[in-house]
Amino acid sequence: MTRKAIFYHAGCPICIDAERQFADKLDPIQYQVEIVHLGEAKNRIAEAEAAGVKSVPAFVIDGQAYHINFGADLTALK
């Protein structure tokens, strides 16, 4: 079954690199990936925070947050 993976980013170089190396490379049979730019979609910051996202880039899969390296703190995007 295809599950949903949300990739949160803010357009930073580390974010773009993580998008290229992970978000674009997940098996489409396993994951349906939604890419959310939190700098542009500030209304989605609360949902990311609620899932445990502290910084971007990060994935949320099955309600769990997975931070990939460190690009920017979520508080810097508010």
Place this chain on the structure above:
Amino acid sequence: MTRKAIFYHAGCPICIDAERQFADKLDPIQYQVEIVHLGEAKNRIAEAEAAGVKSVPAFVIDGQAYHINFGADLTALK
């Protein structure tokens, strides 16, 4: 072209979760994934360190380190 992604871990719960959610879910057309348990293959710690790995779980792709959350510091595995 299939590229190589190395997933370094140490058997910790966060490592196992990252393996399940990422290492096992990368598109096999895009990446050939090698899984390395640094607790068992201590001779590979130096290579991980040289690529910039500071903690596990982490991937190395194209010579770049990508840390996923934080399971254990590399120094704790020596």
